[in-house]
């Protein structure tokens with residue numbers, strides 16, 4: 455397990471990370487979300503040792519992170535860093551060799567990644583001639599070429615179309631199945647929602663929530679229901695224990711306080727006339743994000 459333990463960092467008089475702690479567990483995808491400037495890239499740079507924390511530490515398997523362990527991290531930095539004039543295939547081979555992989559292994563890995571990421575037709579072209587989406591796929595291949603033990607990816611899905619997102623997801627899932635912990639940041643909450651097992655939410659340099667996706671849902675939102683009746687559902691507004699979230703004539707979405715009983719609300723609705731739909735709703739990640747970032 456990769457762990458950030460009470461990490462703090464200032465730039466000038468600005469506290470950019472404040473007592474940041476979270477885990478990235480083996481075999482799980484951890485989505486790292488936060489607004490612009492929240493501190494995601496700074497946290498990743500500290501994991502990579504590119505930046506030193508003012509306080510706190512990064513550990514791997516319970517011991518302080520070393521240079522050797524960092525060499526086994528696949529890192530996709532915010533400032534993408536491939537060679538524009540070199541072909542995709544050549545730079546994958548070059549980077550793999552730099553990481554100490556043997557000739558055969560590096561060629562095998564390069565061809566496998568080129569195929570998985572659907573870069574076959576463009577693998578001989580200089581990176582700069584590729585579309586932005588394909589350049590991004592090449593960046594992902596570069597992070598994976600040396601069979602890393604840990605993956606730290608800064609916005610790996612930005613600029614990818616939905617099909618490319620699915621391709622990359624498949625490649626990353628293959629790594630988690632092999633036990634690799636994956637930390638990825640993203641602004642695309644729908645992608646994070648679909649993809650992550652665990653979630654870390656950061657706002658203004660502080661961790662607001664961290665843990666398994668389902669657990670965060672349960673912790674940070676009240677049980678939520680939808681109700682559709684024949685008439686007007688406005689009476690729900692005054693019903694004890696109900697907090698109305700959305701009302702559109704006959705259709706309502708509401709939360710229930712812990713002491714309220716959803717069957718009692720259903721009975722109240724039935725006593726007024728036919729009920730067309732009633733059931734629980736799962737809050738979206740965007741709603742959890744809004745809730746904890748306030």
Ligand SMILES: Nc1ncnc2c1ncn2[C@@H]1O[C@H](COP(=O)(O)OP(=O)(O)OP(=O)(O)O)[C@@H](O)[C@H]1O
Nearest residue numbers: 465466470488489490491492493494495496497532
């Ligand atoms: N080298 C630096 N010197 C001064 N301030 C910095 C430096 N690096 C980052 N910052 C500031 O630290 C804060 C956090 O930045 P960081 O890049 O970690 O955020 P982020 O969550 O990755 O944002 P984004 O989603 O926009 O990439 C920002 O206010 C940023 O301006």
